Amino acid sequence: MADRMTSEEKARLERIEAKKAERREAAKKFRNDPLKITSLMDALTIILIFLLKSYGSDPMQVPQKKNELILPKSDSMSNMAECVDIQVSRTSIVVKGKAVSKVVDGKNVPSDELSTDGHIIVKLKERLEELKKKAESAASSAGKKFVPEAFIAADQKVPWKLVAQVLYTASYVKYKKFSFAIVKTRGG
Amino acid sequence: MAKRKRHKMEFEIEDVNLLPIMNLITLLIPFLLLSAQFIQIGVILVEPPRISSGGSSGGPNNANQPEKRELNLTVVVTGDGFSVNYKPNGTPVSLCPEKGKQPCIKAKMVGGKKTYDGHALQKLLFERVWKPFMKRNSLEPDKMKSNLFKDWGRVAILANDDIPYEVIVKVLDATREFPPEAKGVVSGRLACEFKKPLGEDEWVMKGNCMFPFAQISSQ
Structure with a gap:
């Protein structure tokens, strides 16, 4: 064949x-041939690491809200440290997550919430005193010296007077150091 | 036969099962993306305002050297602009380039919005205050003894009540940081930074600062 x-x-x-x-x-x-996902895994792992890195680096987060609390921009390179935070937005003054005073028209604290000379916000003073006392007793039981510090996150459009009242009130309660929260314009 | 086959199977290289890891990662990434902060928040340190007419608060001053003068550098912020004055010889002198013209750096209207020129203020402070006195002053602790002014590095900012807070921050930036013109005059990187070491109470100054200790008051 x-x-x-x-x-x-x-x-x-x-x-x-x-x-x-x-x-x-x-x-x-x-x-x-299985799906080649090695390169995808590489990319995803790198993204994951970067996101995790940015996740827990800041000790405090300031919730920014349009028309209420937008931090001003600045060239400052300093990072924040743990301390009492006071948020001055266009609607209220918040200390450690608790509102202490209203802000009218994005400008003023109602005059009945101010002291007679107009420099001190009464409710804010009481709250700061309470926080300071708490922190002092905690520091003394740990055998440490306590330096009262305040971190002020204010909206960029509020008038200086409002921030000044907050500053005066805090320094009246013997807060020694102040830091203003800003949005960094340069990295570092 | 069957035994031989199983034996052979053991040596076959199998792919790693990435499915559970992929599940985990694809879930984690959206969550982390949601909570990630893409803006970096920093701080500007300020001194407490002066309440009574009592002395200035702390800072670098040597009480045993009474011959030291005070510079009393002051930036006044009004609705019209900035004016700067100081007391190099004990009497207040305006730093405006043209005498009698107040304010020195006028706020301009740009696109219906009042804009303050922070860079001009920065340049003025650098050229007229920092540069003429820099040889005799320093913010370095070991050179403190040769300082001419005991309040070197400090600046008082007087602001009108209705000035927006962002302008104050701009003034703080202008007084603290060196202008780009300082490149070559000031060695190193032109950045002023304060750091708080872990467990410490005091902030430590790092980098190059012009007038980093600002005390703001209402006018």
Whole structure:
């Protein structure tokens, strides 16, 4: 039989065989090849690490809100430290998450919440005194000296008078150091 | 036969099953993205305001050197602009380039919004105050004894009540940081930074600062 085949037929058969083998090979390749996700994993791991790094680096977060509390921008490079935070927004004054006073028209504290000379915000004074006493007793039981510090996050549009009243009140309660919260314009 | 096959299977390299890790990561990333802070919040240190007419609060001063003078550098912020004055010889001198013209640096209206020129103030303080006195003054603690002014590094800012807070921050930036013109005059990086080492009570000054101790008061 075989020797009766013409060379032409032989060549045709060979071609068919070759094609079949090729197809088999291709099918095998397709079945065995899993999705290549190594590079995707690399990228995702790097993103994950960066996000985790930015997650817990700041000791305090200031929730910014449009038309209420937008921090001014500054070239300052200093980072914040743990201390009492006072938020002065266009609607209220908040100390450690507790509102102490209202702000009217994004400008003033109602005059009945001010002391007679107009420099001290009474409710703020009481709250700061309470916080200071608490921190002092905690520091003394730990055998440490307590330096009262205040961190003021104020909206960029509030008048200076409002921030000054907060500053006066805090320094009246003997807070020694003040820091203003800003949004950094340069990295570092 | 079957035994041989199993034996062979053990040596086959299998792909690591990444599916559970992928599940975890794809869940973690959106959550972290939501809570991530893309803006960096920093601080500016300020001194407490002077309530009574009592002496200045702390800072670098040497009581045993009475011959030292006070510079009393003051920046006044009004609705019209900035004026700067100091007392290099005991009498108040205005730092305005043109005499009698107040304020020195006028606020301009740009696009219907009042804009204060912080850079001009920075340049004025650098050229007229810092540069003439820098050889005899320093913020370095070891050179403190040779200082001419005991309140070097301090600046008083007097602001009108209705000035927006962001302008105050701009003034604080202008007094604390060196202007870009200081490149070459001041060695090192032009950045003023305060750091609080862990467990310490005091802030430590790092980098180059012009007048970093600001005391703001109402006018």
